[in-house]
Amino acid sequence: xxxxxxxxxxxxxxxxxxxxxxxxxxxxxxxxxxxxxxxxxxxxxxxxxxxxxxxxxxxxxxxxxxxxxxxxxxxxxxxxxxxxxxxxxxxxxxxxxxxxxxxxxxxxxxxxxxxxxxxxxxxxxxxxxxxxxxxxxxxxxxxxxxxxxxxxxxxxxxxxxxxxxxxxxxxxxxxxxxxxxxxxxxxxxxxxxxxxxxxxxxxxxxxxxxxxxxxxxxxxxxxxxxxxxxxxxxxxxxxxxxxxxxxxxxxxxxxxxxxxxxxxxxxxxxxxxxxxxxxxxxxxxxxxxxxxxxxxxxxxxxxxxxxxxxxxxxxxxxxxxxxxxxxxxxxxxxxxxxxxxxxxxxxxxxxxxxxxxxxxxxxxxxxxxxxxxxxxxxxxxxxxxxxxxxxxxxxxxxxxxxxxxxxxxxxxxxxxxxxxxxxxxxxx
Numbered sequence: 001x002x003x004x005x006x007x008x009x010x011x012x013x014x015x016x017x018x019x020x021x022x023x024x025x026x027x028x029x030x031x032x033x034x035x036x037x038x039x040x041x042x043x044x045x046x047x048x049x050x051x052x053x054x055x056x057x058x059x060x061x062x063x064x065x066x067x068x069x070x071x072x073x074x075x076x077x078x079x080x081x082x083x084x085x086x087x088x089x090x091x092x093x094x095x096x097x098x099x100x101x102x103x104x105x106x107x108x109x110x111x112x113x114x115x116x117x118x119x120x121x122x123x124x125x126x127x128x129x130x131x132x133x134x135x136x137x138x139x140x141x142x143x144x145x146x147x148x149x150x151x152x153x154x155x156x157x158x159x160x161x162x163x164x165x166x167x168x169x170x171x172x173x174x175x176x177x178x179x180x181x182x183x184x185x186x187x188x189x190x191x192x193x194x195x196x197x198x199x200x201x202x203x204x205x206x207x208x209x210x211x212x213x214x215x216x217x218x219x220x221x222x223x224x225x226x227x228x229x230x231x232x233x234x235x236x237x238x239x240x241x242x243x244x245x246x247x248x249x250x251x252x253x254x255x256x257x258x259x260x261x262x263x264x265x266x267x268x269x270x271x272x273x274x275x276x277x278x279x280x281x282x283x284x285x286x287x288x289x290x291x292x293x294x295x296x297x298x299x300x301x302x303x304x305x306x307x308x309x310x311x312x313x314x315x316x317x318x319x320x321x322x323x324x325x326x327x328x329x330x331x332x333x334x335x336x337x338x339x340x341x342x343x344x345x346x347x348x349x350x351x352x353x354x355x356x357x358x359x360x361x362x363x364x365x366x367x368x369x370x371x372x373x374x375x376x377x378x379x380x381x382x383x384x385x386x387x388x389x390x391x392x393x394x395x396x397x398x399x400x401x402x403x404x405x406x407x408x409x410x411x412x413x414x415x416x417x418x419x420x421x422x423x424x425x426x427x428x
Contacts, residue, residue, distance in 0.1 A: 021146045027091070028135070028138055028162075030198045031098060031135055031202060032135050032139075032159060032163045032166065033163065034166065034195045035094075035135050035166065036162075036166025036170065037166040038098065038105070038128045038170075038195065039067050039170070040170040041187065042063045043171075044170065044171050045174045045178040045184075045187070048184065049184060051181055052109075052181035052184045053108065053121070053184075055118055063122065064125075066126055066129055067125070067128070067129040067132060068340065070126060070130060071133050074129075074133045075133050075137075078090070078137055079331070082138065087141050090134045093134055094131040094135045095131070096199055096203075097127050097134070098127075098135070098199065099192075100127050101124040102124065102128065102191055103124070103192060104120050104121075104123050105120070105128075105188055106185070106192055108120045109185035110189075139158075140317050140328065143155040143159070143314075150258050150259070153257045154258050156310045157250050157253075160250070161250045164246055164247065167243060171239050171243075173187075238295055238298040241295055241299045242299065243306070245303040246303060246307065247306065249304060249306055249307030250306050250307045250309065253266055253307040257314070261397070263315040266308075266311050267312050267389070268390050270305075270308035272386055273300075274301065275379075275383045275386040277301035277303075278382040280300070281375065282375040284297050285371075285372075313329050317329065317399060318399045319396075321398035322399075322402070343378065346374075347378065350374045350377060351370065351374050
């Protein structure tokens with residue numbers, strides 16, 4: 001009779017060496033970061049990619065949108081693999097899908113005679129999108145199985161924030177590598193390296209562990225010109241500030257929650273501050289010459305918004321217990337992807353062309369788009385959801401209560417050894 005997935009994934013010894021835990025966490029973090037870079041690596045250099053491969057801008061946009069499309073129907077399968085097959089198998093499958101997809105993406109630029117490069121690019125992106133559904137759900141499961149209660153939020157934060165870190169890397173690295181069409185093969189090759197390293201680590205570190213941890217059954221440009229380019233590309237700078245400040249906020253809030261267990265309070269306050277920052281962005285974008293204020297608003301939006309993400313995932317796991325960590329995190333992510341796709345479509349449709357330059361203008365010299373209504377929609381949705389959360393969300397921490405009950409039971413049994421039947425294990 002086979003063991004359940006949690007029994008196969010859990011370390012046999014609760015005192016398992018810390019380096020092995022953090023090595024597994026580092027492997028998952030690298031895998032998540034690599035997957036995010038593959039997701040958005042084409043977006044910052046979309047024009048050059050379209051010219052190099054003779055594609056339309058709509059085709060290039062689909063190379064990123066496919067992640068949203070694939071994740072919605074495949075999220076349930078990812079949850080099933082994680083909770084019923086096992087964490088190790090989910091990470092291995094995700095790592096190999098991610099690496100294979102990165103290889104498919106690189107083929108049209110290195111192999112001669114390929115007449116349909118878009119097919120290979122889309123196939124590679126689709127494989128990476130499949131990997132995302134396995135990778136993005138794993139942090140909560142890994143934190144629950146491998147880390148004690150006082151480290152779970154921190155471990156979850158490290159693996160969760162690796163994904164937006166990958167988005168930051170893609171937004172910075174792709175423009176730095178691609179100055180002309182001939183640089184596209186270099187960019188694609190560079191993104192294969194972390195995917196391959198993550199696959200190697202997942203294939204080696206998750207097998208053959210010591211018995212205490214056994215899962216049985218179971219061409220670069222000069223830095224000066226690059227930095228100068230960042231100062232000219234204000235939108236890219238705002239994106240970098242958004243991600244970097246978000247990582248710092250997530251680190252601080254996760255450490256706080258690990259010590260206080262104030263999940264609900266942290267999430268409600270974080271969402272309120274996030275909504276205020278979102279409204280600030282919508283208002284500041286209407287004022288000309290407010291670059292510093294806009295950069296500050298983007299930084300605050302990232303600082304509060306990303307800080308809430310891992311804590312909210314932990315809160316979802318706590319409130320949905322005894323539902324598995326993979327299922328709880330997966331369903332939350334899947335609903336978020338559906339919402340993200342809908343809001344993306346609405347914001348794109350609400351952006352209207354203007355015959356005169358707008359305060360917020362993308363691609364000067366071409367069709368000018370006014371994003372005022374889109375920004376107001378984003379601020380309104382964020383504020384509405386925050387109000388609903390603050391006013392109506394009430395739930396006990398079921399997982400912590402169950403853990404506390406088990407600990408009390410163990411202490412009572414150890415205090416009364418005579419009550420233990422003859423031949424029963426001493427520690428239950």
